[in-house]
Amino acid sequence: MAASDYDVAIVGGGLVGVATAWGLAREGCRVALLDEGDRAVRASRGNFALVWVQSKGLGLAAYAGWTVRSSNAWTGFAATLKEETGLDVCFQRPGGFHLALSERELEARANILNRLHNQPGIVDYKTEILDHSQVAKMLPDIGREVVGASYCPLDGHVNSLRLFRTLHTAIHTRGVKYLPSHRVESIVREGGEFRLGTTQGEVRAGRVALAAGNANMQLAPMVGLEAPMKPERGQIVVTERLRPFLHYPVVTLRQTDEGTVMIGDSKEESIDPAGLTLGVSATEAERAVRQFPLLANVNVVRTWSAIRVMTQDGFPIYDESETHPGAFVLCCHSGVTLAANHALTVAPMIARGALDKTLVAPFSARRFHVQEAG
Amino acid sequence: MFKRLGETASIVTIEVDGKTVRARTGDTVAAAMLAGGIDHCRTTPVSGAPRAPYCLMGVCFECLVIIDGIGSRQGCLIPVRDGMRVETQQGKREAGR
Amino acid sequence: MTGPSDLSSSYDLVVIGGGPAGLAAAALAARAGVSTVLFDENPGIGGQIYRGITSTPIKNRAVLGEDYWAGASLAAEAKASGAQIVTGATVWSLDPSRQVGVSIGGEARMIQAHRVIIATGSLERPFPIPGWTLPGVMTAGAAQTALKAHGLVPEGRVLLAGSGPLLWLLAAQLLRAGTTIETILDTTPRSNWLRALPHLADFLLSPYWSKGLALLREVRAKVPVIPVQRLSAHGEGKLQHVEYQSAGKDYRRQADMLFLHQGVVPNVNLANAAGVAHRWSERQLCFEPVLDVDSGSSVSGISVAGDGAGIAGGTAAVERGRIAAIAAVRAVKPSASVPDPQSVRQRLQREELGRGFLDALYRPADMFRLPEGETIVCRCEEVMAQQIHDMAAKGCEGPNQMKAFLRCGMGPCQGRLCGLTVTELIANERHTRPADVGYYRLRPPVKPITLAELASLPISEAERKAVER
Numbered sequence: 039m040a041a042s043d044y045d046v047a048i049v050g051g052g053l054v055g056v057a058t059a060w061g062l063a064r065e066g067c068r069v070a071l072l073d074e075g076d077r078a079v080r081a082s083r084g085n086f087a088l089v090w091v092q093s094k095g096l097g098l099a100a101y102a103g104w105t106v107r108s109s110n111a112w113t114g115f116a117a118t119l120k121e122e123t124g125l126d127v128c129f130q131r132p133g134g135f136h137l138a139l140s141e142r143e144l145e146a147r148a149n150i151l152n153r154l155h156n157q158p159g160i161v162d163y164k165t166e167i168l169d170h171s172q173v174a175k176m177l178p179d180i181g182r183e184v185v186g187a188s189y190c191p192l193d194g195h196v197n198s199l200r201l202f203r204t205l206h207t208a209i210h211t212r213g214v215k216y217l218p219s220h221r222v223e224s225i226v227r228e229g230g231e232f233r234l235g236t237t238q239g240e241v242r243a244g245r246v247a248l249a250a251g252n253a254n255m256q257l258a259p260m261v262g263l264e265a266p267m268k269p270e271r272g273q274i275v276v277t278e279r280l281r282p283f284l285h286y287p288v289v290t291l292r293q294t295d296e297g298t299v300m301i302g303d304s305k306e307e308s309i310d311p312a313g314l315t316l317g318v319s320a321t322e323a324e325r326a327v328r329q330f331p332l333l334a335n336v337n338v339v340r341t342w343s344a345i346r347v348m349t350q351d352g353f354p355i356y357d358e359s360e361t362h363p364g365a366f367v368l369c370c371h372s373g374v375t376l377a378a379n380h381a382l383t384v385a386p387m388i389a390r391g392a393l394d395k396t397l398v399a400p401f402s403a404r405r406f407h408v409q410e411a412g
Numbered sequence: 413m414f415k416r417l418g419e420t421a422s423i424v425t426i427e428v429d430g431k432t433v434r435a436r437t438g439d440t441v442a443a444a445m446l447a448g449g450i451d452h453c454r455t456t457p458v459s460g461a462p463r464a465p466y467c468l469m470g471v472c473f474e475c476l477v478i479i480d481g482i483g484s485r486q487g488c489l490i491p492v493r494d495g496m497r498v499e500t501q502q503g504k505r506e507a508g509r
Numbered sequence: 510m511t512g513p514s515d516l517s518s519s520y521d522l523v524v525i526g527g528g529p530a531g532l533a534a535a536a537l538a539a540r541a542g543v544s545t546v547l548f549d550e551n552p553g554i555g556g557q558i559y560r561g562i563t564s565t566p567i568k569n570r571a572v573l574g575e576d577y578w579a580g581a582s583l584a585a586e587a588k589a590s591g592a593q594i595v596t597g598a599t600v601w602s603l604d605p606s607r608q609v610g611v612s613i614g615g616e617a618r619m620i621q622a623h624r625v626i627i628a629t630g631s632l633e634r635p636f637p638i639p640g641w642t643l644p645g646v647m648t649a650g651a652a653q654t655a656l657k658a659h660g661l662v663p664e665g666r667v668l669l670a671g672s673g674p675l676l677w678l679l680a681a682q683l684l685r686a687g688t689t690i691e692t693i694l695d696t697t698p699r700s701n702w703l704r705a706l707p708h709l710a711d712f713l714l715s716p717y718w719s720k721g722l723a724l725l726r727e728v729r730a731k732v733p734v735i736p737v738q739r740l741s742a743h744g745e746g747k748l749q750h751v752e753y754q755s756a757g758k759d760y761r762r763q764a765d766m767l768f769l770h771q772g773v774v775p776n777v778n779l780a781n782a783a784g785v786a787h788r789w790s791e792r793q794l795c796f797e798p799v800l801d802v803d804s805g806s807s808v809s810g811i812s813v814a815g816d817g818a819g820i821a822g823g824t825a826a827v828e829r830g831r832i833a834a835i836a837a838v839r840a841v842k843p844s845a846s847v848p849d850p851q852s853v854r855q856r857l858q859r860e861e862l863g864r865g866f867l868d869a870l871y872r873p874a875d876m877f878r879l880p881e882g883e884t885i886v887c888r889c890e891e892v893m894a895q896q897i898h899d900m901a902a903k904g905c906e907g908p909n910q911m912k913a914f915l916r917c918g919m920g921p922c923q924g925r926l927c928g929l930t931v932t933e934l935i936a937n938e939r940h941t942r943p944a945d946v947g948y949y950r951l952r953p954p955v956k957p958i959t960l961a962e963l964a965s966l967p968i969s970e971a972e973r974k975a976v977e978r
């Protein structure tokens with residue numbers, strides 16, 4: 039590829055990278071999307087597909103606002119994608135539940151939500167604590183052991199694998215150059231452009247956006263940025279396809295538009311993506327059966343584990359380099375929820391060449407130093 | 413379809429979608445259905461197309477049926493029992509059965 | 510019937526699969542005094558080749574042939590050896606620490622094995638032609654199982670199609686049972702003869718050739734064999750007719766039953782999920798585990814024996830089972846007396862002599878491995894060939910990304926019936942080799958278990974904490 043062939047090179051073809059690539063292409067940029075190969079550690083293939091608002095932002099109020107913004111943008115985002123590709127990502131926002139299986143769990147829930155919503159500067163939206171009978175009105179199949187739930191009307195979900203495919207289809211149509219098996223090993227800035235050394239030769243671009251998930255930790259310092267990460271493994275259990283029985287997502291259990299039920303949300307400090315702890319799957323299954331006893335006889339057809347992209351404090355990082363102008367870093371855990379923001383808000387900023395401080399200043403990695411000093 | 417090579421001594425009866433089917437002790441549910449002239453055992457959860465046992469060795473999962481009220485059982489691995497109730501499975505399975 | 514409560518919590522040796530390899534392995538190990546359990550998910554032992562060997566209703570020995578009945582002594586030996594043999598037992602999980610997850614009658618158990626021999630054998634290579642999902646279209650292996658285990662024979666207008674020794678064996682067995690086969694549609698490319706010729710000398714020394722030739726004569730005397738270059742099945746709701754092309758001309762033929770076969774390939778699911786390294790075999794066009802001379806895999810304490818280790822046939826499987834068992838016995842009970850593995854290897858070499866010729870001669874044609882257009886590739890999720898071509902053209906490089914995009918391989922069969930096709934289609938579209946494309950990465954459960962079974966497994970405090978917050 040000749041030097042000036044790309045305005046922006048994005049490193050990482052997961053949900054963050056591909057949503058940003060699409061957004062940049064819409065702004066008229068010539069984009070290269072560099073990715074690893076088939077067996078890459080890709081959270082975008084292993085996530086839980088929630089577009090989730092409740093309980094986000096305890097410890098960083100701005101994150102709640104950022105999340106609500108994306109949740110509100112999702113309907114339009116999904117519609118645009120459908121127009122461009124004909125593919126329906128099945129975004130729905132019926133409101134979502136977090137079920138409690140004991141009074142202690144319910145109290146802990148209420149407590150977290152209280153602290154969250156009492157933070158200064160927090161965006162105003164509704165979450166409620168419901169008791170068993172209130173929950174049963176909307177989720178008639180819950181088990182007796184469910185004592186209650188928190189509920190937030192802004193919560194929703196999508197078909198995240200179809201989202202991943204739809205975005206890949208859309209960037210293809212919009213002329214983004216997708217370069218799989220181009221693992222980036224070095225990045226230098228020379229003569230006003232970035233040279234990315236990959237396993238398949240050099241790629242040059244005017245700007246570079248790092249969206250390589252946990253690998254941003256190694257890549258960011260190459261362009262004067264930082265991304266302190268703390269990867270975490272999550273396991274998910276998936277059932278066979280069932281007739282629709284559950285019309286709202288639960289934070290640990292949802293029925294997809296295809297009919298399968300996904301059960302998940304474990305957290306382990308392992309970074310071995312190949313490993314699977316059966317006892318963790320067993321716990322997920324055991325709680326699922328207590329929450330929805332009618333699932334007891336249903337067949338589990340797959341399990342998987344994936345590594346969450348997790349910054350050290352759990353909040354996103356959006357930053358631009360002072361030493362290497364034109365270099366950006368994007369890291370977040372909730373790449374599905376925030377996809378609309380990445381495509382519609384962050385990508386245009388990168389296209390303009392500067393992050394909009396009024397929106398993303400709280401997410402600079404500089405916050406890690408402030409905390410150390412304090 | 414299939415026919416039996418000879419009459420067998422030991423016969424059980426099972427019910428398939430309400431119809432009585434005679435089977436040999438030692439038959440699997442799928443074999444009994446094939447011998448009983450039942451031309452498909454399920455419709456798919458994706459397009460609703462009819463499917464019948466394909467491999468009879470437990471790898472293809474085309475033989476999924478409802479046995480005694482429990483869905484998605486692999487008919488080619490489960491031996492018949494006298495009085496067993498078998499139903500063809502239509503589309504997606506219903507949770508709870 | 511053995512239930513989950515009759516099992517110990519640990520064994521020196523767990524053998525998974527009760528075909529010739531597993532039976533031979535379990536018998537040898539148990540006789541050497543090693544505590545051994547053998548699991549098979551079928552209601553009876555014998556595996557594919559000896560299916561129904563302890564219970565078949567077929568009384569006339571000539572129908573199935575003497576090679577089949579040889580399985581009876583193998584089964585009897587295993588039963589007499591002291592190995593615990595559990596049928597109706599599905600192994601759905603195996604991890605590198607050799608924890609074995611098994612499900613019996615709807616109840617799951619975890620068992621610790623000191624050594625594991627995976628002897629899960631092979632399955633028939635996918636045969637993705639238009640209409641292969643119609644009721645009335647089955648594998649040749651299915652017809653054989655119906656005959657061996659249940660004494661069932663197909664009726665109506667019966668066609669066989671494909672390539673390979675098993676197709677001819679099935680034809681002969683059906684004919685001996687009195688079935689009328691209308692035609693055999695032979696998909697073997699003529700050019701294969703040229704490729705096979707260099708292996709002819711070896712083949713003539715092997716036990717295969719005289720048997721094979723007799724079989725061909727027996728079948729050809731009764732059934733017309735038509736070489737075909739194209740094949741499809743058609744019908745409303747079930748098979749009604751077959752279309753094919755022969756010598757450049759198109760034909761159409763009424764049919765009630767069509768049995769397809771184009772060879773067998775290792776059933777890699779369990780080994781793959783256990784983390785065993787595999788490699789592409791260009792000779793057999795499939796993935797096979799990477800093994801040492803003792804059948805040991807890349808995962809310590811886990812070996813693979815029989816056709817699951819690469820296709821070599823039933824009698825070779827017996828010897829391969831013994832080789833794996835000898836290594837297991839030596840590891841857990843060095844004082845026990847075992848046969849000299851060298852002599853077993855020599856017997857194995859003799860069994861394997863004819864393989865090169867058969868692999869070359871019956872190498873399935875590209876036409877029948879690389880489907881196009883609306884032909885279904887993934888039967889479970891109903892993914893079509895064209896969709897795979899399109900995604901590969903957009904830069905999707907491998908089966909794992911393909912699975913995420915199109916759901917192929919995500920249904921209950923977990924890629925067993927589409928995995929090789931998907932890999933080969935991607936390789937073809939991207940002008941690279943299947944070895945570079947790779948295979949699905951699989952995880953337990955490799956066979957479905959219920960949520961309640963999964964919920965019943967032992968859970969540690971740390972594991973509970975990873976979920977409950």
Ligand SMILES: Cc1cc2nc3c(=O)[nH]c(=O)nc-3n(C[C@H](O)[C@H](O)[C@H](O)COP(=O)(O)OP(=O)(O)OC[C@H]3O[C@@H](n4cnc5c(N)ncnc54)[C@H](O)[C@@H]3O)c2cc1C
Nearest residue numbers: 050052074078081082085086088222251272371373374375
């Ligand atoms: C168990 C689990 C559940 C989740 N549930 C949800 C949810 O319900 N809702 C939600 O919003 N989010 C959820 N997420 C998070 C969501 O999936 C991620 O936020 C999103 O996938 C992150 O996208 P990413 O692009 O940052 O990382 P990934 O998707 O991991 O992609 C990173 C990409 O970068 C490539 N790469 C890495 N290094 C290099 C290099 N040097 N050169 C080139 N390419 C490189 C990788 O191959 C990969 O393709 C979940 C995640 C997990 C693991």
Ligand code: FES
Nearest residue numbers: 468470473475488
């Ligand atoms: S017929 Fe294939 S699994 Fe039962």
